[in-house]
Amino acid sequence: MDASPSHGSTLADQQSAQWTATATVLARIWRRLLGVPRIGLDDDFFALGGDSFRASRLAVEAGRLFGVDLPVTLAFDRPRLRGQAAWIDSTAGAAAATADPPHAPDAPDAPDAPDAPAGGPGPGQRLTTQQWEFLDWMAATDPPRDPGTVCTALRLHEPFDPELLRQALDAVTRRHSPLRTAFRATPTGRLSPSTTAHRPPVVEVVDAQGETPQERERHAAELARAARDLAPELPHDPLVRALAVRLAPDDWVVVLAVHHFVFDGWSLGVLLRELGLRYSALQTGDRDPLPPLTLDHEAYCDWTAQQWTLNRPYWQRTLHGAPRALEPFPGRREAHRFSRRRHPLTLAAPLWARFRERVAATGGTAFMGAATCWTAVLHEWTGADDIVLMSPVPGRTLPEHDALIGCLVQSLLIRVDTSGRPDFAALLERVRTAALDAARHQFHAYHETALQVPYPARIHYESWGGTPFFPGLRSEAFALPREQQSLDWPTPNGEPDLSTPELIAEERPDGTLEAAVVHNHHAFDGATAAALAEAFRAHVEAVAHGQEPARA
Known part of the structure; x- marks a missing residue:
């Protein structure tokens, strides 16, 4: 969830907080979360690049450091450093806080494991809630479905050694236990995962064919798409694969693909950073440059399982009586197979910037604004007064989580009351309140709540600070189509x-919003997806120009 508003701190805040110990410690947290070198007392958290995710991180980290329970709305209510420090000092009684950096907590005692279905993980195996959900999801069909891979492709513009890449990948798999997961097929048809001592990656080297550079590039693109679309068979195939396509001695395309059961989008940044550091060290003969992890995957799973217990009452209350799906949904036909297609939509940078400004002025983030527009579209399309959105968040709320590789993503369920024909500002406030409450309780047993709401209205919002690259080498992203249309379940x-078309929105570095309505083409025609996309565009344009979106 991303980028957000700017409100001024109160006069009392400004008068009571200078560079106190509290302000100094907060500035240190800001610098780490926002990636900026200097912070001023009157700087605005959101103006410096803060977003909903980072605001949640700020509340958790500062609360842990100062020993208080800070509201997730801290950055929304007082976005300036001065106001935050004054509020903590006066309200939370943290004036005596030191400026020592936070320390990773001791690994918690392992909680009782959740009830495992037959054919669950092996003894002692720790799983995230998304992995539990994947096990259920894969076993629900015959033949079993597969969630596929998280994949990226890079173009390297200098000589490259694939053997050093293999060694670097091997070192990463040894460091991160999820990448060493093995699977055993049980008599019930479910997969039983367990961690092995070593599960080597596979690196394939291929020469691009063609007489001209353009022909070789086209062939490299075909090979990259084929590598991305390769559907692994979990009991046998490797979890970590790389394809190195040589176009010339100093021109390569490298495709990295890791199975989604053990990997998520956030992990991709960790993987590329560690690969770059290890590859450079192998080139120069230096020692391993990476320090030991302060928290391993198993301890993370133990900690999150404890949060499931704490947050279960909230989710039971919040989802009581929630609709299992949006139905009837005009345009949906009966379908017994699922395969994704997308209808693309681009919103120009000036339009999206105006939209962000309008939403910020009414107290919301860009994600909240997009979610409000999408909720309004779904309400008008279906007439539903009770809509449950689902949006993924990284599942990393503490500094020691950032270095982990795994499928840690949390599925945030946001239940929105759309009754009473609210205008945009009123609906935005409802979305904002529901989203912040959900974020505060984000660590929940999704494999349980998914049974209550199996078909939420999905919205996937991303804000990129840059494109993927291989640290230490002259590199750039190599384009791959987003949807794996070969997957058909x-x-x-x-x-x-009963799935609902999904909104995917990616805020690009140039300020444009690249969006798409993704749908099951067995259940929906492309015309339905196009109509939903244009309705979303119309809502954004109306808000950006200070108008109330037209109602259907």
């Missing part, structure tokens, strides 16, 4: 698919 138990 049966529905569980032959039941009709």
Whole structure:
């Protein structure tokens, strides 16, 4: 969830907080979260690049350091450093806080494991809630479905050694236990995962074919797409794969693909950073440059399982009586298979900037604004007064989580009351309140709540500070199509698919919003996706120009 508003601190805040110990410690947290070298007392958290995710991180980290329970709305209510420090000192009684950096907590005692279905993980195996959900999801059809891989492709513009890449990848798999997961097929048809001592990656080297550079580039693109679309068979195939395509001695395309069961989008940045450091060290003969992890995957899973217990009452209350799906949904036809297609939509940078400004002025983030527009579109399309959105968040709320590789993503369920024909500002406030409450309780057993709301309205919002690259080498992103159209699954138990078209929105470095309505093409025509996309555009344009979106 991303980028956000700017409100001034109160006069009392400004008068009571100078560069106190509290302000100094907060500035240190700001610098780490926002990636900026200098922070001033009157700087605005959101103006420096803060967003909903970082605001949640700020509340958690500062609360842990100062020994108080800070509200997730801290950065929204007082976005300036001066106001935050004054509020903590006066309200939370933290004036005696020291400027020592936070320390990673001791690993918690392992909680009782959740009830495991037959054919669950091996003894002692720790899983995240998304992995539990994947096990259920894969086993729900015959043949089993597979979530595929998280994949990126890079163009390298200098001589490259694939053997050093293999060694660097091998070192990363030894460091991060999820990448060493092995699977055993059980008599019930479920997969049983367990951690092995070593599961080597596979690196394939291929020469691009063609008489001209353009022909070789086209061939490299074909090979990259084929590598991305390769559907692994979990009991046998490697989890970590790389394809190195040589176009010339100093021109390569490298494709990295890691199975989604053990990897998420955030992990990709960690993987590329560690690969770059290890590759450079191997080139020069230096020692391993990476310090030991302060928290391993197993301790992370133990900690999150404890949060499931703490947050379970909130989710039981919040989702009581929630609709299982948005139905009827005009344009949906009965379908017993699922395969994704997308209808693209681009919003120009000036339009999106105006939209962000308007939303910020009414107290919301860009994500909240997009979610409000999408909720309004779904409400007008279906007439539903009770809509449950689902948006993924990284599942990393503490500094020691940032270095972990794994499938840690949390599925945030945001239940929105759309009754009473609210205008945009009123609906935005409802979305904002629900989203912040959900973020505060984000660590929940999604494999349990998914049974209550199996077909939420999905929205995936991303804000990129840059494109992927290989640290230490002259590199750039190599484009790959987003959707793996070759994936085509049966529905569980032959039941009709009740999924809702999904909004995917990516805020690019140049300020444009690259969006798409992604749908099951067995259940929806492209015309339905196009109509939903244009309705979303119309809502954004109306808000950006200070108008109330037209109602259907």
